Amino acid sequence: MNDTWAPVPAGSGFGITNLPYGVFATPGTSPRVGARIGDHVLDLATALNDEVFATPSLNAFLAQGRARWTRVRARIWDLLTDERHRTDVERALHPLHTVSLHLPFDVADYIDFYASEHHATNLGRMFRPDAAALLPNWKHLPVGYHGRAGTVVVSNTDIIRPCGQRKAPADDAPTFGPSAKLDIEVEVGFVVGTPSPLGSRVATTDFAEHVFGVCLVNDWSARDIQAWEYVPLGPFLGKSFATSVSPWIVPLEALGEARVPTPAGQPALLDYLREPEPWGLDLDLELVLNGRKVSHPPYARMYYSPAQMLAHTTVNGAALRTGDLYASGTVSGPERDQWGSLIELTWNGAEPLTLPDGSTRTFLADGDTVTISGTAPGPDGARIDLGEVTGTIAPARE
Amino acid sequence: MNDTWAPVPAGSGFGITNLPYGVFATPGTSPRVGARIGDHVLDLATALNDEVFATPSLNAFLAQGRARWTRVRARIWDLLTDERHRTDVERALHPLHTVSLHLPFDVADYIDFYASEHHATNLGRMFRPDAAALLPNWKHLPVGYHGRAGTVVVSNTDIIRPCGQRKAPADDAPTFGPSAKLDIEVEVGFVVGTPSPLGSRVATTDFAEHVFGVCLVNDWSARDIQAWEYVPLGPFLGKSFATSVSPWIVPLEALGEARVPTPAGQPALLDYLREPEPWGLDLDLELVLNGRKVSHPPYARMYYSPAQMLAHTTVNGAALRTGDLYASGTVSGPERDQWGSLIELTWNGAEPLTLPDGSTRTFLADGDTVTISGTAPGPDGARIDLGEVTGTIAPARE
Known part of the structure; x- marks a missing residue:
């Protein structure tokens, strides 16, 4: 269950049990929300087909609350562990060295x-x-x-x-x-x-x-x-x-x-x-x-x-x-x-x-x-x- | 030049030389930007036909800078002093006692x-x-x-x-x-x-x-x-x-x-x-x-x-x-x-x-x-x- 089809280098602390969120952009595109797996970034707006991740900060997602955070994490886990999703989801993975990373959220106080x-x-x-x-x-x-x-x-x-x-x-x-x-x-x-x-x-x-x-x-x-x-x-x-x-x-x-x-x-x-x-x-x-x-x-x-x-x-x-x-x-x-x-x-x-x-x-x-x-x-x-x-x-x- | 056709009570400190900005709503409408004249609020989105004032905070207008602030003030002054605008502009005036007042801007720091x-x-x-x-x-x-x-x-x-x-x-x-x-x-x-x-x-x-x-x-x-x-x-x-x-x-x-x-x-x-x-x-x-x-x-x-x-x-x-x-x-x-x-x-x-x-x-x-x-x-x-x-x-x- 903890095995992902996505490439994760041996010893990486960014395996399937981590899945942190950030904001990234590829050359010529706008910043949007991604999750990190190994040395790749998963484009969540594409992979989950959800506009809340197509914004340049995590705030809209953060505002959705704990139950939603849990569901999204489970869904990402599913996409990255079930081989049946691989062909679709691979297209939304970007090597980390090809992206720029941005301030992940708009700081309130x-x-x-x-x-x-x-x-x-x-x-x-x-x-x-x-x-x-x-x-x-x-x-x-x-x-x-x-x-x-x-x-x-x-x-x-x-x-x-x-x-x-x-x-x-x-x-x-x-x-x-x-x-x-x-x-x-x-x-x-x-x-x-x-x-x-x-x-x-x-x-x-x-x-x-x-x-x-x-x-x-x-x-x-x-x-x-x-x-x-x-x-x-x-x-x-x-x-x-x-x-x-x-x-x-x-x-x-x-x-x-x-x-x-x-x-x-x-x-x-x-x-x-x-x-x-x-x-x-x-x-x-x-x-x-x-x-x-x-x-x-x-x-x-x-x-x-x-x-x-x-x-x-x-x-x-x-x-x-x-x-x-x-x-x-x-x-x-x-x-x-x-x-x-x-x-x-x-x-x-x-x-x-x-x-x-x-x-x-x-x-x-x-x-x-x-x-x-x-x-x-x-x-x-x-x-x-x-x-x-x-x-x-x-x-x-x- | 300092005379407005708008009703301003004698001794009011909200005459044509003041014109402060705030955010107001009338019953059943969304908060938007207004300017105060006497005991009335001028609906600026309507009077100036400008969407920047149709938002529930002054921030979009604030971000436009000093030259724009000066132009808008001059335009409001013109609308409220030139009798030729009176019929049109009067429709955008709301008595203060009929509106609710909101936080006028989104506070950053x-x-x-x-x-x-x-x-x-x-x-x-x-x-x-x-x-x-x-x-x-x-x-x-x-x-x-x-x-x-x-x-x-x-x-x-x-x-x-x-x-x-x-x-x-x-x-x-x-x-x-x-x-x-x-x-x-x-x-x-x-x-x-x-x-x-x-x-x-x-x-x-x-x-x-x-x-x-x-x-x-x-x-x-x-x-x-x-x-x-x-x-x-x-x-x-x-x-x-x-x-x-x-x-x-x-x-x-x-x-x-x-x-x-x-x-x-x-x-x-x-x-x-x-x-x-x-x-x-x-x-x-x-x-x-x-x-x-x-x-x-x-x-x-x-x-x-x-x-x-x-x-x-x-x-x-x-x-x-x-x-x-x-x-x-x-x-x-x-x-x-x-x-x-x-x-x-x-x-x-x-x-x-x-x-x-x-x-x-x-x-x-x-x-x-x-x-x-x-x-x-x-x-x-x-x-x-x-x-x-x-x-x-x-x-x-x-």
Whole structure:
């Protein structure tokens, strides 16, 4: 039943148990929705003869809800496993190297959380060395804030080094110029399909009714701009210049084997944040900078699950819209080679990293390429591949 | 030339020199774009025979840019002043009391600034009594953060009291329940029409190329939720349950007489925040709570102009989209009867307000109605009316 007639390279994490969705175009055609199988893209508008996939974003499909998502997945599975469909369906398969990949969905609101205890602890130690590493609210709620939806870009978009105001503590006044502390944050993003009305709440148990799937996120951060601007209302220009997402949205159905409890925390959480069924996810992430594997953040160690983040987002009655994206915040584990940002890995620049060419980095240099990838356990010991989100730093435009 | 054949009540601030845009529907019809004249709405799809106005939001028109906005305004002016058009155009006029008013535009990203020196100073005095009232960055940049675009609602939408976590300093642990410190913030909003590409900046001198017009904003705030959640990443659920906007977007062309310099500040601003032509606005605002005029915040006293806020938003290369909304932050003047939030007017609850019925308020009670209105100087000593944004508090849904 898990055998597809479609070509899937040995060891690929894009087998029939994954089937992520994205938006692609072949030369001379308009962007439309596809599903990935192996190193091919299945044109869903053609294969399923359904206009909802003939649009340049997943949103129309996302808005159709969980029951429909399940039916479509079953239908794609059927088309790709039953030899009788092969002749028809093969015509809708495009080799990945012949297509361009686009932003897979129109982002409605974008929220960024701060849900790794190890990351928050590292930052606290760095910036408040004489106080408790975690602020008093941290173990009671998933701290989060809204980011800029309009600057979410798809993987492979060049990241232009941002300019802005920076002021070191020893300086008299701020100066203007390119960020000298351009950083990355390894994150996982969750894509909302089913909306919720204003004034209602989404329980942790309704997570899968609302959230369609998962992507990888690089929340690029200009630490010097952020440090000067962020009191008292939080990060703004230090984050809003760009946020990159991976092109393939892995449906929750593909992540059943990855579900794990979040670490049992003390103090106990308020009722609305408890989850009877675990929605932590055992995702292995990898951060690569210019070809060097820099770290392996373990998503399973996150303190709050995505179901808890969603319940928190809506506990005040805030509505959800199709296309809402929320990201986990930097994923960092307890070990140094599990940290998900350069500010941690270089301890705010004090301990540079050495790259394969012998050069060193504290923060990102122009021309640097950062790639985040990830996998999850799948059925029968196979892996589910989350793909990758990558970006190269372009020089500032002064 | 400033005489319209259309009925405009004596003293109305919705004369021919105003002509704000909104989205309306008559019973049994779909929402579409209209312009207000006196106490009537002109159906623009009919009067101008243009499909761009037959949609339920201003966005398509906003995206057409400054030259087109100017032409359309001139054409409406012509239709409403030239008697020869009267018979045709009168059929497209609907009395205001026969229409429903809708959210006038689809909000792309929503930003909230903090641009009143008097408001920021009051809050600083309240919460950091032993330190300088303004934080070090405040006079160097307009502090701002992203809010939730998906919960921006039109005036007259009931505001459901939000629930969430609150923890008083003396409490051991947070509790869950309805906000007991529900507040308002009197603000002015700016609506972006012309987008800008990722990686580019919008200079203060290009403000009018990108911003279409102005509305009134009530940035409802749950102070107890906000106080517990906001470190270190800023306000989230304390704001995201609802933000109300007025139904009429007053075009910048109607505000030429209102332009004033912002207060000359020290220290001098960095180059990108300087504006050779002033874009401060002399708007007189009024806050009414259950029929009592509570305060008159003077927008002319804001430290940063909307052109400076826009230049700051884009200085890191962040793209603008049609429908972006940014609000000024609470408008407060130096005098007590010029403050724009209850947390200031009652000094965080210590000095209750007395209402016309003899009851007192620290923060909002269920059933309270808050109305913010505003006017600006117009040509020939007339006033330009910004209309109003109003909302009534509905009980929490526990």
